Every structure is written in C-alpha cells, then in structure tokens.
Amino acid sequence: MKFDTPATTNPIDRLKVVGKATDRIEGPLKTTGTAPYAYERHDAVADPAYGYIVGAGIAKGRIVSMDLAAARAAPGVIAIVTAANAGKLGKGKFNTAKLLGGPEVDHYHQAIALVVAGTFEQARAAAALVHVHYARTRGNFDLAAAKSSAQPPKAGGIGGKPDTAVGDFAGAFAQAPVSLDATYTTPVHSHAMMEPHASIASWNGDQLTIYTSNQMINWSKGDVAATLGIPAEKVRLISPYIGGGFGGKLFVRADAIMAALGAKAAGRPVKVTLQRPLMFNNTTHRPATIQRIRIGAGQDGRITAIGHEGWSGDLPGGGPETAVNQTRLLYAGPNRMTATRLAVLDLPEGNAMRAPGEAPGLMALEIAIDEMAEKLGMDPVRFRILNDTQVDPEQPSREFSQRQLVECLRLGAERFGWDKRVAKPGSVRDGRWLIGMGVAAGIRNNLLMKSAARVRLDSHGIVTVETDMTDIGTGTYTIIAQTAAETMGLPLDSVIVKLGDSSFPASAGSGGQWGANNSTAGVYAACMTLRDKVAQALGLNAADVDFADGQVRSGNRSIALGDAARSGELVAEDGIEYGDLDKTYQQSTFAGHFVEAAVDAATGEIRIRRMLAVCAAGRILNPKAARSQVIGAMTMGVGAALMEELAVDTRFGFFVNHDLAGYEVPVHADIPHQEVIFLDEEDPISSPMKAKGVGELGLCGVGAAVANAVYNATGVRVRDYPITLDKHLGRLPTLT
Amino acid sequence: MIELRYEKAVDPASAMQLHGGRGTARYLGGGTNLVDLMREEIEQPGLVVDVTGLSGDIRETDGGGLLIGAGVKNTALAEHRAVRARYPLLSRAILSGASGQIRNMATVGGNILQRTRCYYFYDDAARCNKRSPESGCDAIDGFNRIHAVLGTSPACVATHPSDMCVALVALDAVVHLQGASGARAIPLTDLHRLPDGHPEIETVLEPGELITAIEIPNLPFAARSTYRKVRDRASYAFALVSVAAALDVEHGIVRDARIGLGGVATKPWRARAAERAVVGKAATEANFRAAAEAELENASPLSGNGFKIELAKRTIVHTLGELA
Incomplete structure (x- = not known):
C-alpha cells in the first residue's frame, strides 16, 4: 500500500x-x-555449549601475542575463537568497529576471543587463562581535548547536513538587545538495559539460526551475513522477546557473531551473553557532547538570532551525536545557524540511544531557553509560546502536519500549577528543602x-x-x-x-x-x-x-x-x-515537560517531587502502553539530568563505572509522582493509522526541565550534566 | 577451573576446622558480596564454609548492651525492638544500605568483611594494589569521585562501603572472634586496618579466625541518635558521605558525643577529633562546624573527590544539629 x-x-x-x-x-x-528470552531458548536448542567473551584490556594498540595453551587445556574447553582462526570476517553496515578484534584493538573490551566450553563456569575459568600481551598506542579519549580537531561529518543519513544557515545570524546576534552565549556539556550515557545482549547460534549445514535479542531484525540479518560472509538467505534471526533495548540492540553485536563463530568451531550450538561488566565498553553508547548555544532576542522577547553548535566524537568511520538538529525546528527566528562537528575518539563506538540527537540537544537548548527567559524577565512558558512557529523555520513553505506545542505548554502549566512558581530562584523553602519548578519543551520527529x-x-x-x-x-x-x-x-x-x-x-x-x-x-x-x-x-x-x-x-x-x-x-x-x-510537511511530535524538584539546603542532594508530561503525538493507539512508554522515558530523563554518566578514564580510554553498581540509573525512590496527558490529535499526514510515536518524545526535554527546576530551587546554574550535588554544593544559598 | 567446594558449618569449631586457615578458603555469610566477587573472578576460593547457621541470636548482656550473633541477618538486626529503641543510628544505617532483598540475605559478619566498590578493584585490566599486591593503583590519578579522603595511603584510596559498620564504630562495638589460639574480643575500630603499604590486608583477623558476634555496650544517650546518608540517588547506592551520630546534650551543653563517618575513609571511621572538639561545648552550629573542621583537617583530596570534605563537614553539622 x-x-x-x-x-x-x-x-x-x-x-x-x-x-x-x-x-x-x-x-x-x-x-x-x-x-522465553534469547539466552533461555532451551526449548529450541538442546544442549548448547557456552561461550565466554574475552574483552580487550587496552583501548588502542595491538595484540602482540595471545597464549591460549592453558585455556585450551582447561577442563571442558571445546574451542577458542580468535581473529587468527576465525577466517576472514567482514563488517556490518551498521557497525563502526569490528565485532572481533585482533591483532589491532579498536576499543576497550572489544571482543578478542571466545572460549567455548561445556558449562558456563568452565568457559569463564578458561577465559581467565587466556594470556594476552598488548602493545598500547596513544589514543584520543578526551572530547574536550579533541574538540579543536573536530571536522564536519559527512552529510546524509538520519543526521542531515552538518551546517545550516538562514539569514544573518552573526549580525543579528551581535545587535540583539538581549543575548545569551553559553556552553553546555552532556556525558556519555549507556543504554544499561536489564537484559544484556545474548544469543544462541545454531548451524544446520550452511544455514545459521540465531536466537537473539535485537530491535531491527532486517538490518541485523543483513549485517550478520555481511560479517560472516554468507548469503543473507542463509541467516535466520529469531527475537520474539527483548528485555530492553533503548537503541543498544538496533545492531548486531558481538554476542551474535561470536556465538555463530563459536558454534561453527565447536560443531554444536553455542550460547553467549555479554558479561555485565562488558556491556558498557563492548557495546554502543550515547556519545558525550559539548554544545554552544547563542540566542539573541528583542526586548519584546522575540528571538531574532538562534545558533547551536555541537561537538561529539567517535571512532574513525563513525557518526556524530546530532544534538543541534531540533534547534532547526523548535523556535521561530529569522536568523539562524547550526553546526555539527565530529572528532576522532578512540573510545568504544557511539551510536543511537533513545532519542538520539534530541535527548542531549534539548538538555542544552532548553536550559538556554530558560536562561534567555530569565534575562528577558519573562515567564519561560510564555517565552516559548511567544516564539512558537507553525512552519519549518528554515523552509517556511513547509508546514508542520500537526504542531500543538503551545497547547501542551498551556495545558501543562494549568495542570501543574505553574502559576505558583516563584520566578526568583532560591526563594521557596520547605523545611530543609529548597523547592523549584522547571519547564521544557520536547520535540521529536516522526520518521x-x-x-x-x-x-x-x-x-x-x-x-x-x-x-x-x-x-x-x-x-x-x-x-x-x-x-x-x-x-x-x-x-x-x-x-x-x-x-x-x-x-x-x-x-x-x-x-x-x-x-x-x-x-x-x-x-x-x-x-x-x-x-x-x-x-x-x-x-x-x-x-x-x-x-x-x-x-x-x-x-x-x-x-x-x-x-x-x-x-x-x-x-x-x-x-x-x-x-x-x-x-511536503514537517512531521513531529511535541511535549511540555514540567518538574518540581527539591534540593537539600545543607547537602545539595536533589530529589524530584513530581513530574508532568503533556504530549501531542498523533493518535494514541493504546493509551496504557503509551503512558508506560512516557513515564519510562521521563524516568530516563531524570537519570540523565541527575546521575547517569559513563565516566571516561582519559588516560587509558575506557568507561570506568562499567557495571550497574557504578552506572546509576533512577530507582523507584527517585521517582515519586508522574503524570502523563495526551492531547487529542490525529495526524492524517503520517499514515493510515494517523498515529506517530511517543517512546522518545517522553524523554525529549525532561533533563532540562529537571535542570531548570533545580536552578529555580537554588539559583545555581549548572551547565554540565549530570547535575550532581558536588556541582552546586559550594554555591547554595546559605542557611538562615 | 577451580573446583569450588561448599561446606556448611554447624558450630564455630567445625567452621574453623573446615576452613583450616587456608588462603583459598572463605567463610560464606549471605554471599551478597562474596558471590559477586566470585562471579567477577576477584575472589576465587576453592572452599566456602557456610556460617549462616551459626549464632543468629540477639541477646542482652549483663552490662545492658546487646550481643549480636555474626549470623544475624541485617534485616533482623535493623528491625530488632531493642536496636530500634536504644540504638536508632544502627537501625537506620542498616536500612539505608542495599535493598530489602539483599538485607534479608546479608549477615552481620559478612557486612563487616565486605570489600570495597572501587571501580579499579573490579576491573582486572586495571592496576590495583588491593587485588594484586604491589601492582600499583589506577584510582589515585583516575576517576576517583567516590574514593576516600581519610585514612588513605599512596597505595590505596578505596573506601570501606558499609553503612552498618559506621554506626557500630560510633557505638564502640566490640567484635568477638574465635581463632585457632582461642577466643578474643577487640574493638571494631581495630578490626579494619588502614591500607598503608598493604591494602590487600584489610583486617587484623588471623587466618581462619571467625567473627562470632558483635557486642554493643550500653549507651543510654544513643537513644538520641541517627544516621544520615548522602548519595547520588535516593536508594540503593553507596554513600558519598554518611554520618552516624549520637549526642548527649544537657542544658544546651554537649556532655558526650559519638560520631562515625562513612563514604569518606578507607575503613569505618570513628570521628574522635570531632567528638573531642564538641564535648563540653555549647550545642551550637558554630561548635558543630568547628568539630567537623577538626575531623577533616587532615583530609587529603584527590582530583575528583575534594567535594567530600565540605560535604562531610556540612553533613556532620546538619546531623548534630538535628540531634541537638
């Protein structure tokens, strides 16, 4: 059709x-x-052997030698797969680094061997006996240091053009009576889904079946074939249940390829899960960004100039985090520019995580909008409404198919009790808590x-x-x-x-x-x-x-x-x-996010009190499932705002806190009250369903709404996420 | 592959006999830390001796204190009526740690002997003097936001992660031990060693020596006590800073004080300098601040954890203020 x-x-x-x-x-x-999830498909595959992945212990360099003798001799070991014996391997269209490294190592915890044994414990014990001698080479691991070497990424793909410009941004910004020029940073985020990457591979002659956990079956079928050098029709992927993905399972990862190689070498089915400590450096992540935002406005509050530049890094051949793209669409303004720059970093490869681009982009832009509103002495809801646009600001002939951002903000303000917000930050107390309210707009395109x-x-x-x-x-x-x-x-x-x-x-x-x-x-x-x-x-x-x-x-x-x-x-x-x-039309979804936060006046601890999202996203096919999507995304937004950061050891080039004890995401106690409202909307431009989507919209803008609420509580503006207590502790209002 | 043998002890004597003081043997409590470490291959025992069946009682001592068996579950200790009434700081400390499920499994003995959560300790590609003696420490110049500012050495800056122990050191708890040469009792403050040059040796326990019980002396003013834990999320996170405190105030003057610190030190930290500074003084914010300053005077910050010094001071002031 x-x-x-x-x-x-x-x-x-x-x-x-x-x-x-x-x-x-x-x-x-x-x-x-x-x-049944992938690793548990005992119903489909009888008696699989177990594979255990050896991850590289360096971020960049080469394997000088790998001593497998002790591991081979260990009890239960059936096969050991390395780049030296795996045969020629290709690389999937959606992968940046090879899924089996060696002798060159592209990133920390890149798979360099798979030990296959009769039991998991045997495979794990034997893997510990694999002795690898590396020669490290210097790498670039620090985005701030690599920023000056960043280049425009190649155009095309979902990311679009690296540069856009309309009117005379520089001139209009210079002449604007009220202006803001601020730089924001967002850290690396991990999908950190509950179910790790896991696969059971089974060969029947030259026919390969992989029970796996994967979001994009058709992409991944092609990439398995391309990596293994076999025809796509010889590959069958089965992934009926998936324990969370968030973009981390859009692509074939090492579990699937290593299971296939292991099964080939062992002559029997092999199951592999990425060990939890490998999940953070072996797989993809949301890249860190540095973002500079400049906004100029007249005294009347109308934006005259808006510019957004974003820097991120990736392995050679990888792509940027397109953090500036929503700024091309969200607000009116005759003079505008955006620029995306990409540096080479030798960290594990970056790629999509829930709301790629918009999630970190709005975390910065929507703080900047809050800062501008304050400079103008204008309510931030009103400032956003004043600068709404019903057409694509870069191409005014393109209308939005539906755009109810103003309605989201108005209804949200009413339901949240926004009129009770005190504009002067640091002025509301509740016992030992400083209280603040924040708002942000959300936009995410309909693809x-x-x-x-x-x-x-x-x-x-x-x-x-x-x-x-x-x-x-x-x-x-x-x-x-x-x-x-x-x-x-x-x-x-x-x-x-x-x-x-x-x-x-x-x-x-x-x-x-x-x-x-x-x-x-x-x-x-x-x-x-x-x-x-x-x-x-x-x-x-x-x-x-x-x-x-x-x-x-x-x-x-x-x-x-x-x-x-x-x-x-x-x-x-x-x-x-x-x-x-x-x-012909710009198709997007919109949200107004409202947050009330409390900050302990003595310790700086930040706790969310309540959250509201008002979403306009076409026909809502199942309000219950959609609400679950949005509250899950709001929770993820709190994590991004307040705690989530894969910390980079810039000496050695790896993410240090690589397990769920070190990479903190919100727990129930962090999320006391969430409310979601969907506006009535049908979008006949989108499809016969007249629907769009909400799974990423629910995250877009949440981080900034939290940040703005914290600022309203404390009067301390933190522009580097996550907003942990150490970043404002020394500047909190003194106790009286 | 290391074959793992599991034995269940029926009494302290059989536990010690099964253990035999071998370096490859470990006592197993709830397993909430040891089993994690085994999965990560940081601990690779050949024998675990399950001591969870031993000494699960909490009873009154003649002196009006409590004797707590080492096998008592964290949940049972936190919920014990006498603990809640007479030592609320201990109850609150335990309840602020881990999760309900973990506390249901974890034992008092295991909690005391849990190991650090330093990221570099857990990553076998990193250098760690605690995991691999004299290999170096990658945390000192690395990502060290969660690390210690007190009791550190050039060899190790890892914190002791327990909440329970912070309350116990404040209470002058005594550890009862059973070893090859007999039974002994030592203050908990003396059980954990400072890392100095040998962070791999974490306690003064002799090989095979078993913790059998913890004794908390009678301390009437501990009825007025609390535990304050500061962390990045509201639950299920280790402390950035924690303060266990009991305060005896009469006519606005501090007659006695007990203060323990967590999250900032290489062992459960008894803040004696702060106590000395505040006892006999008026219970005022200024005096609490002076006490906190005294305790943190010799703190040594790393590149990423300097905030803990001010945070610890503020948390001490705030906690004492709440009790005053």
Whole structure:
C-alpha cells in the first residue's frame, strides 16, 4: 500500500479496539516468566555449549601475542575463537568497529576471543587463562581535548547536513538587545538495559539460526551475513522477546557473531551473553557532547538570532551525536545557524540511544531557553509560546502536519500549577528543602519507514499476524493485535501476533519511535488486502463489505469471517510504503515537560517531587502502553539530568563505572509522582493509522526541565550534566 | 577451573576446622558480596564454609548492651525492638544500605568483611594494589569521585562501603572472634586496618579466625541518635558521605558525643577529633562546624573527590544539629 495522500476515513477510525487502554496481550507470559528470552531458548536448542567473551584490556594498540595453551587445556574447553582462526570476517553496515578484534584493538573490551566450553563456569575459568600481551598506542579519549580537531561529518543519513544557515545570524546576534552565549556539556550515557545482549547460534549445514535479542531484525540479518560472509538467505534471526533495548540492540553485536563463530568451531550450538561488566565498553553508547548555544532576542522577547553548535566524537568511520538538529525546528527566528562537528575518539563506538540527537540537544537548548527567559524577565512558558512557529523555520513553505506545542505548554502549566512558581530562584523553602519548578519543551520527529506484514485467516475466524517487527517492552504485540482486530472487525482475542522472526515480512523494526506508527500501518495494509481476499472468497463486492463483530456484512447478508477460510487458510501479505508527504510537511511530535524538584539546603542532594508530561503525538493507539512508554522515558530523563554518566578514564580510554553498581540509573525512590496527558490529535499526514510515536518524545526535554527546576530551587546554574550535588554544593544559598 | 567446594558449618569449631586457615578458603555469610566477587573472578576460593547457621541470636548482656550473633541477618538486626529503641543510628544505617532483598540475605559478619566498590578493584585490566599486591593503583590519578579522603595511603584510596559498620564504630562495638589460639574480643575500630603499604590486608583477623558476634555496650544517650546518608540517588547506592551520630546534650551543653563517618575513609571511621572538639561545648552550629573542621583537617583530596570534605563537614553539622 502506497501512502502518498493524506488519510481519509478508514476502518481504524471506528476506534472500537484501537485507541483503547489495553493490557498487554503477552503480559501474562512475562509476569509468569514463561516468555522465553534469547539466552533461555532451551526449548529450541538442546544442549548448547557456552561461550565466554574475552574483552580487550587496552583501548588502542595491538595484540602482540595471545597464549591460549592453558585455556585450551582447561577442563571442558571445546574451542577458542580468535581473529587468527576465525577466517576472514567482514563488517556490518551498521557497525563502526569490528565485532572481533585482533591483532589491532579498536576499543576497550572489544571482543578478542571466545572460549567455548561445556558449562558456563568452565568457559569463564578458561577465559581467565587466556594470556594476552598488548602493545598500547596513544589514543584520543578526551572530547574536550579533541574538540579543536573536530571536522564536519559527512552529510546524509538520519543526521542531515552538518551546517545550516538562514539569514544573518552573526549580525543579528551581535545587535540583539538581549543575548545569551553559553556552553553546555552532556556525558556519555549507556543504554544499561536489564537484559544484556545474548544469543544462541545454531548451524544446520550452511544455514545459521540465531536466537537473539535485537530491535531491527532486517538490518541485523543483513549485517550478520555481511560479517560472516554468507548469503543473507542463509541467516535466520529469531527475537520474539527483548528485555530492553533503548537503541543498544538496533545492531548486531558481538554476542551474535561470536556465538555463530563459536558454534561453527565447536560443531554444536553455542550460547553467549555479554558479561555485565562488558556491556558498557563492548557495546554502543550515547556519545558525550559539548554544545554552544547563542540566542539573541528583542526586548519584546522575540528571538531574532538562534545558533547551536555541537561537538561529539567517535571512532574513525563513525557518526556524530546530532544534538543541534531540533534547534532547526523548535523556535521561530529569522536568523539562524547550526553546526555539527565530529572528532576522532578512540573510545568504544557511539551510536543511537533513545532519542538520539534530541535527548542531549534539548538538555542544552532548553536550559538556554530558560536562561534567555530569565534575562528577558519573562515567564519561560510564555517565552516559548511567544516564539512558537507553525512552519519549518528554515523552509517556511513547509508546514508542520500537526504542531500543538503551545497547547501542551498551556495545558501543562494549568495542570501543574505553574502559576505558583516563584520566578526568583532560591526563594521557596520547605523545611530543609529548597523547592523549584522547571519547564521544557520536547520535540521529536516522526520518521516514516516502510513496513510489511503477513496475515492469515483460518476457518475459526482467527487472524494471525506475522511480521519481523519487534516488541522491546513497548507494547508492540498489543497495538498490532488492536490494529488487526479493528481492521478485520474482530475482538482482540481473535488475533494472534507473531513477531521478531526474519522469516516473516520485513518491518520498520523498533527504533526512533517509528515502530508503532509504521508497523501498525503495515499490518493495516496487509489486513486491507486480506479483506479483499475475504470478499472475493465469499463472492462479495469488496467495495460495500463491512467487517464488524466477527462478521462480514454486505447488504442484508451477514457471514462469519471464518467462513471465508472454510476451504483453506487465506493469506495476505502487504506493507506500507510512503510517498513524499514527509517532504511536503514537517512531521513531529511535541511535549511540555514540567518538574518540581527539591534540593537539600545543607547537602545539595536533589530529589524530584513530581513530574508532568503533556504530549501531542498523533493518535494514541493504546493509551496504557503509551503512558508506560512516557513515564519510562521521563524516568530516563531524570537519570540523565541527575546521575547517569559513563565516566571516561582519559588516560587509558575506557568507561570506568562499567557495571550497574557504578552506572546509576533512577530507582523507584527517585521517582515519586508522574503524570502523563495526551492531547487529542490525529495526524492524517503520517499514515493510515494517523498515529506517530511517543517512546522518545517522553524523554525529549525532561533533563532540562529537571535542570531548570533545580536552578529555580537554588539559583545555581549548572551547565554540565549530570547535575550532581558536588556541582552546586559550594554555591547554595546559605542557611538562615 | 577451580573446583569450588561448599561446606556448611554447624558450630564455630567445625567452621574453623573446615576452613583450616587456608588462603583459598572463605567463610560464606549471605554471599551478597562474596558471590559477586566470585562471579567477577576477584575472589576465587576453592572452599566456602557456610556460617549462616551459626549464632543468629540477639541477646542482652549483663552490662545492658546487646550481643549480636555474626549470623544475624541485617534485616533482623535493623528491625530488632531493642536496636530500634536504644540504638536508632544502627537501625537506620542498616536500612539505608542495599535493598530489602539483599538485607534479608546479608549477615552481620559478612557486612563487616565486605570489600570495597572501587571501580579499579573490579576491573582486572586495571592496576590495583588491593587485588594484586604491589601492582600499583589506577584510582589515585583516575576517576576517583567516590574514593576516600581519610585514612588513605599512596597505595590505596578505596573506601570501606558499609553503612552498618559506621554506626557500630560510633557505638564502640566490640567484635568477638574465635581463632585457632582461642577466643578474643577487640574493638571494631581495630578490626579494619588502614591500607598503608598493604591494602590487600584489610583486617587484623588471623587466618581462619571467625567473627562470632558483635557486642554493643550500653549507651543510654544513643537513644538520641541517627544516621544520615548522602548519595547520588535516593536508594540503593553507596554513600558519598554518611554520618552516624549520637549526642548527649544537657542544658544546651554537649556532655558526650559519638560520631562515625562513612563514604569518606578507607575503613569505618570513628570521628574522635570531632567528638573531642564538641564535648563540653555549647550545642551550637558554630561548635558543630568547628568539630567537623577538626575531623577533616587532615583530609587529603584527590582530583575528583575534594567535594567530600565540605560535604562531610556540612553533613556532620546538619546531623548534630538535628540531634541537638
């Protein structure tokens, strides 16, 4: 199905199933521990051997020698895979560094060997006997030091152009009566998902099957094939349940490749999980940024000049953190510039983490906006509303398909009690606590990706959906079931959803908050094709058939849907593809985030008191699942604001706090009260579903809302995340 | 592969016999730290002797104190009525640590002997004098925000992570030990060593010597005590700074004080200088500040943990102020 004109009324608009707050259809499997995750697929693979990864102990250099004798002789060892015996390996399109290093080492904890043994304990013990002699070479590990050598990254891809300019930014900024020029930093973040990367690989002749935990089955199938040098049709990936991804599982990682190589060497299936301490340096991360923001405005509060420059680093061949991109769209202003610069850093490779670009970009921009509002003596909600734009400020002929940022901010301010905020920072006390409120805007674009599905109808009227789409804990199973049920006129329990298998039609996958809209649109397309087949099978005219209540109705005839499959299952396969509506219109989602924070006047400890997000993101397919996405993202935003930082040891080039004890994310006690409101919105420009996505929007702006609340509490502006107590301790208002 | 043998002791004598003073043997309490360290291959014992079945009682002593078996679970100790009433700082210290699940497993003996959470101690590609004697320390010039400012040496700056021990040292707790040469009792403040040149030797325990109990003396004014833990998140995090304090104030004058510090030192830290400075003085913020200054006078900051000095001072002042 080609979607190239705005959606009109369609079967989804009935909203009998879609749009209803619905429990997860796979929820009972998860709450009873019967949803099998990749490492537990004993049902599918009998008696696998265990692989244990040896991670490089240096960040850059080469392996001079590797002594495997002791490890080979250790009890239970079946095989040891290294670059020296693995054969020629390619590199996946989505990988920057090789997944099996050696003799060159590209980053710390890069896999350099896999020890395969009969038990996990044997593999681990033998891995400890692998003796590696390295020759270190100097590397660049410090973004601040490498900043001056940064270059414009190559154009294209999701990141867009490295430089944009409209009007005369420099001139307008210089002449602006009120201006701000400030630099902000965000640290490296880790996805730190609960389920580590894990795979079981099994060869049947030249056919490879990998049970894995992966967000993007179709990308990864190609990358497994490219890395191993085998045809893609010889690779099958199966990933029905995923214990968190956040972008860390968009790509094939060492677990899958090393399991495949280990299984080949061992001659039997091999299971590999990345050991938790390897999760932080072996995998990808959200790169650190340095951001300079300049804003000029008239005394009336209207922005006349806005400029945002961002620096990040990555291994050679890697990409930038596109932290400036939202600044091209969020506020009006006739004179504007953005610039993205990329330095070479020899740290593990950077890549996408939930809301890549916007998450760190808004952490900086939305503090800057708060600072400008204060300079103007203007309420920060009012300042944002004043500078709203309904068109792409770089290309004013492009309108937003929907843009309710102002409505988000207004409703949020009303519900949050924003009128009680005292503008002068450091003026509200509650016992030993300093209290503050903060606001930030959120924007995250709606990305269109083609997505296909197969639907089967049996004679009992049960519809089975098959697509390689993944559910990374987001509720995908449920919204796909809702979509098929709505389109076919069935109750939810008449739909079976099968996901995450590369033998199914290729979907959009889970990433960039594009999964919900695109994958359901693909399922809708397949169901519409199935409806035609049903009508044909029943000898009805597809144009005047109604599908409702498990019946197919035409004129005064009403036939059970399953009857169409009486003489055999009906199967339809179709997908959604997009025209150029995303070029004609700017498609984005918006949020207003509100936070109340308390700061201990003596110790500087920061505690969140309450949070509110008001989101405008198209049709909300399942308000319950969507709310869960947003509160999870808000929680992640608190982590980014207050505690999350992968600390770089700039001498040796590795992330030091590489486990869940050292890399702190919020716990329940940090998040006392969260509220989410979705505005009524349908976006007929986005897809037949008229939906967009919320999974990343929920994070966009949260960090800055926290930062602004802390500033309002203390009067101390911290521009370097995370805002830990040591950064404002010495400057807190004195106790009286 | 090291074959791991597991034995369960029925009494202290059998525990010591099974252990035999061998360097490859470890006593196993709740396992909440030892098992983690085994998974990371920092500890690789060939034998663990499970002592969780020993001495799980809490009983009154003749002197009006409490004798707490080393096998008592952290949760049971924190919830004990006498502890809550007479030593609230101990109850609060325990409850501020770890999680409910971990406290249900962890024992008093194991808590005392838990090892540091220094990142470099955990990473076998890094140099660590505690893990690998005389190999060097990568923390001293590395990422050391969580490290110690008191009791450090050029060989080691790792903190002792316990909350419970901070309260116990403030209470003058005595550790009862059973060793090859018999039983002895020493102050808890003397159990942990300063790292000096040998951070790998963390206590004065003899090989195979077993902690059997902790004794807390009678200290009526400890009914007025508390534990304040400052950390980066609200729960399930080690202290940046913690203060255990009991204060005896009469007519506005501090008659006696007990202060312990956590998160800032290489061992559970008894703040005697602060106590000396404040006893006999008026219970005022200025005097509390002077006491805190006295304790931290010789603190030595690293590149990333200097804030702990001011934070410790403020937390002492605030905590004493709350008790005054």
